[in-house]
Amino acid sequence: MVTPFASSFLCLYLQAPASNMSTIADNAATYRPVPPVAKKVEHRMELFGDVRIDNYYWLRDDSRSDADVLAYLRQENEYTDSVMSATRQLEDQLFAEIKGRIKEDDITAPVRKGSYYYYERTLTGKEYVQHCRSLVSNAESSPTVYDDMPTGPEAPLEHVILDENIKAKDHSFYRIGAFKVSPNNNLVAYAEDKRGNEIHTVHIINVETGEPIGKPLENVTSYLEWAGDENLVYITMDEILRPAKVWLHKLGTEQSSDICLYHEEDDTFSLELHASESEQFLFVASESKTTTIGWYLDVSKPGELKILMPRVCGVDASFSHRGNHFFIRRRTDEFFNSELLACPIDNIFETSLLIPHRKSVKIQDLQLFKDHLVLYERENGLQKVTVYDLPEIDKPLKGLESGRRIEFIDPVYSVDRLESQFSTSILRFSYSSMKTPPSVYAYDMNSGVSVLKKVETVLGGFDASNYVTERKWATAFDGTQIPLSIVYHKNLVKLDSSDPLLLYGYGSYEICIDPYFKGSRLSLLDRGFIFAIAHIRGGGEMGRPWYENGKFLNKKNTFTDFIACAEYLIENKYCTSEKLCIDGRSAGGLLIGAVLNMRPDLFKAAIAGVPFVDVLTTMLDPTIPLTTSEWEEWGDPRKEEFYFYMKSYSPVDNVKAQKYPHILVMAGLHDPRVMYSEPAKFVAKLRDLKTDDNMLLFKCQFGAGHFSNSGRFERLREDAFVCAFLLKALDMIPDPESHKS
Structure with missing residues (x-):
């Protein structure tokens, strides 16, 4: 029996007249794969007098077991493999290159907890980590920034608590x-x-x-x-x-x-x-x-x-504890960037103000120690880490004086808090930038001394001085200045409009996409790519209003901000539209889908990972995971104003007969956040309506969820595949076959 999604070769074979059978067989080497065509089953949806027809609604299968659905997904995977078969050697080369940069046998910076150091170890050739611990040689001593777990012959006996490689075996x-x-x-x-x-x-x-x-x-x-x-x-x-x-x-x-x-x-x-x-x-x-x-x-x-x-509606908070007090980071509509309060444990209504609200500084997180408070803040889009001295643990708390700011050297960077010991004065944090590998520091909050404890090893001749990081500002349609973080290889990029560029964006949930280091990105930078992050509205980089102005009935600001960033890069000769590629995941995939419909002429290639592209249909269905909690992010389309606004940008609802760039869409079959059927429907509708011959590839991971494959090398293999797709789309590799499909 032939399923509705018979193999591409079989479809082509069955449609050919008998006289041409030998020609097909003789020319197998030049065979061009035919994309799968999803069947159409009309599904009618009506609300507020508006009728929508979804011909691919049948692709949603909550059980992930429908034979026709699985057959279609396999067809798409086979088609993608076939189109990319000519780049398999390049993909293997990229994978070896990316893998060759990592130190396979390594440990994380140990964390001291009582009489033990805890850390994770990776082994050569193994996909997963071991969770380990070792005894502290002098557990009675007070920790300092110079303490390190001994190595070599003096290293304490290591105990493997859990080996994920064994657990993951089957x-x-x-x-x-x-x-x-x-x-x-x-x-x-x-x-x-x-x-x-x-x-x-x-x-x-x-x-x-x-x-x-x-x-x-x-x-x-x-x-x-x-x-x-x-x-x-x-x-x-x-x-x-x-x-x-x-x-x-x-x-x-x-x-x-x-x-x-x-x-x-x-x-x-x-x-x-x-x-x-x-x-x-x-x-x-x-x-x-x-x-x-x-x-x-x-x-x-x-x-x-x-x-x-x-x-209390509109009051958001997070909590911590020290001594006789609870600490509360509180945000309200009036104090939109948060204030810091404290209250006695035995009287939570007797609050005192420690750090007042500031319009230009957002309190993002706090970390407490016996004698110190650390605030993780944001100002003008950049992260700040500020240390405050606290009175003795049993003394009253009052407003805090000016703290000490930890200084960072790169123009754009990322800082993450790490687990630290509450009873000490040692703050541990991770620092990285687009050219600086993740580096763990121990900072003495009494003396101000900072010691580098570990930097992620990057093999293969990596030299951070070869790369340039920049911070630029694009002007949105309403005059708002949108920050851009940029990195490139100083010896390979000409900045004369001839360079390829990959622009990344997210712009939802008040999440900040800070400039971070990624080893696999070097394979693009070292081939002359520029990489940029657009810090668009809907994220939280510029404070709470930045988020508010990119959600609900302001959501389109997210998309137009991204377009403005793309136009800025073109106008300032970082690239041309023929060299501009874009990338986004999850809600960032919604961004990619929306701008592809709005300005397909602006981009050469696009990557949409686990993209949230069927916004209206999903938000109308409260039985889908996460829908009900998302109404305060996107709006409730059961209300007419939100319904028509969401319909105006929802990618699946706005695919139309026009030319689109090269597109790669990726999904996970078991994804509980963005159901695989959303990207599947988006691809099916694009295939039906788009008027170009550019690549449209869909890859569904049958053994993964929202966060891609779980093995570290499996994730690197996916990075290599994405790099190969971009190079193929830009004609940056020798390829005897046309990349048109």
Whole structure:
């Protein structure tokens, strides 16, 4: 039986007259693959007097088991493989090149916890990490920035707690979502995902023996924390994969007897869980996109949750603890960039203001120590790390004086907080830029001394001085200045409009895409590419208003900002439209889909990873995971104003008969965030309507979810594939076959 998606070669073969059969066989070497054509099954949707016809709605299969759907996805994968077959040798070369830059046998910067150093080790040829620990040789000494775990003959005996390579052996996907060591260092609880759907199983083991403690906890999120040495707190999801219930589990008991501490029934809210740096409290937050409700749990006597932040619409917060006080980062409509408050544990309504709201500075995160407070802030689009001295732990708290700012050297960069010991004065953080590999620093908050503890090794002759990073500003249609981060090889780029350029964008959820280092990107930079990040509205780079002006009925600002950045790069001779490629993932994939419909003439090639492209249909269906919680991001299309606005930019709804650039779309079959059917429908509709012969490729990973493949080399292989696609689209490789399809 021939399925509705018979192989491309078979379709071509069956359509040929008998007299041409020998010609087809004789010319197999010059055979051009024919793209699969998805069948059309009319699905009518009507709202507010508006009728939409979705011929590819049938591609949605919640069970991921429909034979016709799977056959179509395999057809697309086979077609992609066929089109890219001529670049297979280049892809292999790129993979070897990218892989050759990493130090395969390595360890992460050790984290001291009590009498042990904890770290992860990678082994030559192995896809996954080992979770390890070693004894601290002088555990009684106070940590300093100069402390290091001994190496060589003096290295302490290493104990492998968990080897992910062994656990992943029989699975096409394997990822540890949480790895939590008990306060007494005797036990570990880890959450594993074996499908990519972000539904975890939690195992509790003895650190030394690896023996399991009780039965695993099933169907759990990655939110997992210890409450003392004998209890775990975790969160489970409801039928639409919304984190909805928080539970208390006593070791050695059945999961069925666990105590539900809270059930969030409002489907626009989702639960989160984290531990205070002091390890004395756990905080549970129920959050929408604008509002937070907060509770705390004393880990010394876990029982009921106690309220810390009541539900007040439009008030968002995060929490921490030190001594006799809770610390609260609070955002309101008036104080949109957040203020920092403190309140006594025994009277949460008696708040004192520590750091006032500032219109130009956004408080993004905070980290507490026994004697210090660290604020992670943003000003004018750049990250700041500021250290404040705190009074003795049992003294009253009041407004804090000016802090000490940690200085960074690159014009654009990225800083991430790392786990640090609460009782010390040593702050650990990771720093990188578009030309600086991730580097772990220990910073003494008393002396101001900063010591580099580890820098990610980049092999293959990498020299950071060969690369230039820049910060530029594009002007949006309404006059808003949009920051751009740019990197290129100083000896290969001419800046005369002849250079190829890859422009990346995201622009949603107040997420900041800071200028970061990526080793595989060097394969493009070293071939003369320029790489740029457009920090467009909808993200959080320039403060809370930056986000507000790129969501709801302002969402189109995200797309027009990106177009303005592209036009700026062309006008300033970084590239031409014939050399301009674009890239985005997830909500960034929505960005790519939208601008392709709006300005297909502006780009040569586009990459859309797990793209959220069927916005209107998805947001109208509350049974799809995450939909209800997303109404405060995109709007609720059950309201007429939002319906027509979302329809005006939703990529699937705006595909039309016009020429499009070369396009590569990627998806994960088990993705719980953007269902594979969205990109599948987008590709099917593009195939039906587009009027060009440019490449349109769809690659669906059958063993992956939202975050691509789980093995480190598998991810590098995907990077190599994307690089090969870009080089092919730009005719930058010798190719005997036309790339037209």
